[in-house]
Amino acid sequence: MSDSALVLRAALAERVPGYALPRAFHVEQAIFAREVTTIWRTSWLFAGLSASVAKPGEFFTFEMAEDSVIVVRTASGGLEALHNVCRHRGMRICQRAAGEASRWVCPYHQWTYALDGALERCGAMEEPLERSGLGLRKAHVAEAGGLIFVCLDEPSGPFDEAARALRSALVPAGLERAKVAHEIDYQVAANWKLVWHNNRECWHCHSGHPQYVLANFDAAPATAQWRELAQSRASEHERAMGDAGGAADEHAAPGLYAFPAPDRWWSANRTPLAPGFVTESIDGEAVAPLMGRYAEHDVGTLRIRAVPNFWCHASADHAVLTQLAPRSPHETAIRVRWLVDRDAVEGVDYELERLLPFWQLTSEQDWDLCERNHAGVRSPAFVPGPYAPSREYNVAAFDDWYVRRMFAANERA
Amino acid sequence: MSDSALVLRAALAERVPGYALPRAFHVEQAIFAREVTTIWRTSWLFAGLSASVAKPGEFFTFEMAEDSVIVVRTASGGLEALHNVCRHRGMRICQRAAGEASRWVCPYHQWTYALDGALERCGAMEEPLERSGLGLRKAHVAEAGGLIFVCLDEPSGPFDEAARALRSALVPAGLERAKVAHEIDYQVAANWKLVWHNNRECWHCHSGHPQYVLANFDAAPATAQWRELAQSRASEHERAMGDAGGAADEHAAPGLYAFPAPDRWWSANRTPLAPGFVTESIDGEAVAPLMGRYAEHDVGTLRIRAVPNFWCHASADHAVLTQLAPRSPHETAIRVRWLVDRDAVEGVDYELERLLPFWQLTSEQDWDLCERNHAGVRSPAFVPGPYAPSREYNVAAFDDWYVRRMFAANERA
Amino acid sequence: MSDSALVLRAALAERVPGYALPRAFHVEQAIFAREVTTIWRTSWLFAGLSASVAKPGEFFTFEMAEDSVIVVRTASGGLEALHNVCRHRGMRICQRAAGEASRWVCPYHQWTYALDGALERCGAMEEPLERSGLGLRKAHVAEAGGLIFVCLDEPSGPFDEAARALRSALVPAGLERAKVAHEIDYQVAANWKLVWHNNRECWHCHSGHPQYVLANFDAAPATAQWRELAQSRASEHERAMGDAGGAADEHAAPGLYAFPAPDRWWSANRTPLAPGFVTESIDGEAVAPLMGRYAEHDVGTLRIRAVPNFWCHASADHAVLTQLAPRSPHETAIRVRWLVDRDAVEGVDYELERLLPFWQLTSEQDWDLCERNHAGVRSPAFVPGPYAPSREYNVAAFDDWYVRRMFAANERA
Numbered sequence A, B, C: 001m002s003d004s005a006l007v008l009r010a011a012l013a014e015r016v017p018g019y020a021l022p023r024a025f026h027v028e029q030a031i032f033a034r035e036v037t038t039i040w041r042t043s044w045l046f047a048g049l050s051a052s053v054a055k056p057g058e059f060f061t062f063e064m065a066e067d068s069v070i071v072v073r074t075a076s077g078g079l080e081a082l083h084n085v086c087r088h089r090g091m092r093i094c095q096r097a098a099g100e101a102s103r104w105v106c107p108y109h110q111w112t113y114a115l116d117g118a119l120e121r122c123g124a125m126e127e128p129l130e131r132s133g134l135g136l137r138k139a140h141v142a143e144a145g146g147l148i149f150v151c152l153d154e155p156s157g158p159f160d161e162a163a164r165a166l167r168s169a170l171v172p173a174g175l176e177r178a179k180v181a182h183e184i185d186y187q188v189a190a191n192w193k194l195v196w197h198n199n200r201e202c203w204h205c206h207s208g209h210p211q212y213v214l215a216n217f218d219a220a221p222a223t224a225q226w227r228e229l230a231q232s233r234a235s236e237h238e239r240a241m242g243d244a245g246g247a248a249d250e251h252a253a254p255g256l257y258a259f260p261a262p263d264r265w266w267s268a269n270r271t272p273l274a275p276g277f278v279t280e281s282i283d284g285e286a287v288a289p290l291m292g293r294y295a296e297h298d299v300g301t302l303r304i305r306a307v308p309n310f311w312c313h314a315s316a317d318h319a320v321l322t323q324l325a326p327r328s329p330h331e332t333a334i335r336v337r338w339l340v341d342r343d344a345v346e347g348v349d350y351e352l353e354r355l356l357p358f359w360q361l362t363s364e365q366d367w368d369l370c371e372r373n374h375a376g377v378r379s380p381a382f383v384p385g386p387y388a389p390s391r392e393y394n395v396a397a398f399d400d401w402y403v404r405r406m407f408a409a410n411e412r413a
Helices: A003-014 A029-038 A160-170 A192-199 A210-215 A224-241 A357-377 A393-406 B003-014 B029-038 B160-173 B192-199 B210-215 B224-241 B357-377 B393-406 C003-014 C029-038 C160-170 C192-199 C210-215 C224-241 C357-377 C393-406
Strands: A045-049 A058-064 A067-073 A079-083 A098-100 A103-105 A112-114 A119-121 A138-144 A147-151 A178-188 A266-271 A301-306 A310-314 A319-328 A331-341 B045-049 B058-064 B067-073 B079-083 B098-100 B103-105 B112-114 B119-121 B138-144 B147-151 B178-188 B266-271 B301-306 B310-314 B319-328 B331-341 C045-049 C058-064 C067-073 C079-083 C098-100 C103-105 C112-114 C119-121 C138-144 C147-151 C178-188 C266-271 C301-306 C310-314 C319-328 C331-341
Touching: A003 A029, A029 A319, A029 A393, A045 A058, A045 A067, A058 A319, A067 A147, A138 A160, A147 A160, A160 A266, A160 A301, A178 A357, A192 A319, A192 A331, A192 A357, A192 A393, A210 A357, A331 A357, B003 B029, B029 B319, B029 B393, B045 B058, B045 B067, B058 B319, B067 B147, B138 B160, B147 B160, B160 B266, B160 B301, B178 B357, B192 B319, B192 B331, B192 B357, B192 B393, B210 B357, B331 B357, C003 C029, C029 C319, C029 C393, C045 C058, C045 C067, C058 C319, C067 C147, C138 C160, C147 C160, C160 C266, C160 C301, C178 C357, C192 C319, C192 C331, C192 C357, C192 C393, C210 C357, C331 C357
Parallel strands: none
Antiparallel strands: A045 A147, A058 A067, A058 A098, A067 A079, A079 A138, A103 A112, A112 A119, A138 A147, A178 A331, A266 A301, A301 A310, A310 A319, A319 A331, B045 B147, B058 B067, B058 B098, B067 B079, B079 B138, B103 B112, B112 B119, B138 B147, B178 B331, B266 B301, B301 B310, B310 B319, B319 B331, C045 C147, C058 C067, C058 C098, C067 C079, C079 C138, C103 C112, C112 C119, C138 C147, C178 C331, C266 C301, C301 C310, C310 C319, C319 C331
């Protein structure tokens, strides 16, 4: 048996449900390679914003591991996600992160493709080429409520149900007319699954995020008083929502909303904010003009997650989007974007020094925890410990989702 | 079957002649390792200049992947290429890039070798050592027309025929009395085969090298007018050559000279320059004194190529030599040298700002294309496309040569 | 057979006793991985000084490859070596290199452990956890004469005999009341075994260490005059030792003390210093106050070695400790510490510019030799040469020890 096959078999055999994943899952190159093929390339990945490709010809590129795709609005108003690889000799066709284009011209030998990827010209190829078979390869693409998702290979499942749920939840949020006020790229020295483990519980919040717990109920103990307070805030938010719309589940129960589930790789729900917080800012006060359909600030936070690469917290005045891309067993690229309404003017309607700190601090605290976690998990002395059912149910659920995808009976790898 | 064997078998099975090489050939470590063993260490590699080792004791070191050899002129006037590895405990004996020596003394325990590598002293070794068996190991070395080639392991074929052809072509060029006016080392983030693919066609020249196409005919469409003009320039060059000698094939036909061929890993021929160009300079004017036996400048360009690591364009007044060394599937070291006559004085007879730009620009444009090509080929979505027979016949020929060497029936690895 | 197994089998088959180790042992990742498992994690490794953990709660961390352990003095005065990995989700618990602690609190979810590693609290874990099974995992730890050794996994042999010998030898040296006057961390681009090869012979000393050979007899030819002089100095040292104690073997014979031996991974002995040298300093004069029980300076040098990671030269006034940790086949981390008596005051009792140069120079000369040796051994043209029995008996003995550990019948990997 090959070294790779041995590594996979041994790792799976060692895993115990309800306990942390064994070390091999976080350090072995053979496992990382399979994750890219079996999970990352067949999942729906958050790629960018509808607002970035509002007009025909507008595009952005999205990169994950060794893949690059161009997401572009075509003349018909549709979207395409085109593999950024010339069908001739594999040149990366587009080097820009975003912009406008009327067609794609390969910089090597000028093979020319329409906006939608169809091959239009291929110069000196005198052979009768089957041009219809030589358009830019298409990835799958879908949008919902201002968010664009792509799937690089054959999807492991349809996007339809997720689309309905996300659209419904995002109705009031106005993401489709947002702009990126700021973004930060991080290179985090931790396996991407440890980043999700960190995200999927708030047990660490009291010590790890002293500013976050003032604004949120996630980390509080589930006392009767707590339940009452959260429920009371949820009612206030509901009144403030007015007729803004949006059908996401409300979640005012203790702890994090259960996610992922066996049949759901996405979720969206509203969560109340603590008294004194009308948005996720350091002092709880608004940091930007209202977005979308909101008429008041005090609407709590709309949270969305989608494994394997996305989560978002959207208050009434700004939204913060986090996007992951794995680079190696030991490194994950993370982009955090702060969105405000497209008409908001920096220096007039909002200030970065008020907009950024809440989530910049929270993010960087988490990356630091993840890196120290990864350093510990690399130790050959690491033995996976038990998850706390009351606090880490979502971490366990993440592992279940992960193992199911990695080792499905109809495995792809 | 081992992972390595699986990778090799799958890559070969996926390859279709006339189409670009599959992704695996450009990214897999197992394939790279085999290339080093099976191609690079058994091929004749351009190592340096006869002019650098004109006198007994003069030497230079040549490095390729993890190999290092010392090329030295011995007392008898012969050449040796000695593996730069002490026969005792493997110390790298010589750390200098070039210089003069009278013997080789290992800096570790002073084992001492004659210029030709014979073991002379080995200090404390009281056992009767078979000293004749403990000289520095010899690589194969040969020179032709001022160029020195080495083969690190057993050659896959003899050097004789290449030597005759190169010597004959190089008679007028005077490389054996040249000096290096300048050299630049590049680390190019591309597989070495993509660098050859780039070199083996000029389809990309019109858009990629606007300055190059003004001087050369390679990229022009093969119209009757073009043929006439090229032929006319070739005739002018022939007159200008006078009795300078040199028997290389003339090549005034459209497109690049066919290379490599099933039985030829080298080639040399003269190519006409466009009207107004007496040398490969930006403005077409001479940039240095005449070299070798030339009596006039307007002689076109002598071009030489030798897979896997060398090509050269020699005008009457200067020559530009390009030398490759693979570092990983994803990186190639490239040294470009500009040669002029050894008596030419910088600032008097030539200026670097006039000598360098034509090929520095052309080279750097190519390295940029190669790097973008490599980035695209790394994508799992890459599907090899068809080569254009009229433009990429040499790219296809390169792949044929490569596959033949990698997977010969009497394979070495 | 897997690639890894093939590599191991081929390397062992190629090895010839009495000759340098074949190239594969210094470059193959599969061999490096086995070395970590089979040798490094089952050997007694020098970790640090008893003086650094004199009081209850004092600790230091020790890292080797991907392992990290906390060495701590407990309330009972005992020592523990705790794997620095939380039993919950693998967090690295302690980030500090040294300090004082009263317990260990994981920064992630505040699992709390007693100084000795016992689990005291684990927050939200409502399940009845078997806390006794969830203490920090313990590495093996032992101290002898002021030196602390740990074994990360099951020891390949007991520490008892080594403890007796080291304690006995270290009686007069006063290491348990020393302090670190200075330390330097090196990243050396050489395989760790080549560092040992360099350490296990002094044939290279005359050319490699001109300052070292003035102070020591190691590298001198074994003439009758030399023997007489060394013996005479040994007698002077014995008188100067007075009743300081210490039972280490005296070694005034030519060449290095034989080490390692089939049954001994450690050794300790006194070696005379050359006339004019009362310590290992550039000018031979004392560089710090007397340590331990010494009443005079002129006592020669106490030398200790322990494979795979430690050696030490202790004069009467200072000691120099060298500690290795492998990082990859091509890199070794090396820490060198200079120790003086804890009451000595920098600037008053000693000056770093007099204390450091002798061993800083010697160390850096060796690291340079090791790196050039590694560069040569990487060449595919490297053929292992014969060891000189009179000079390299310890290099051969090191290889014998290494091969025995790597390929023992009851192999662990």
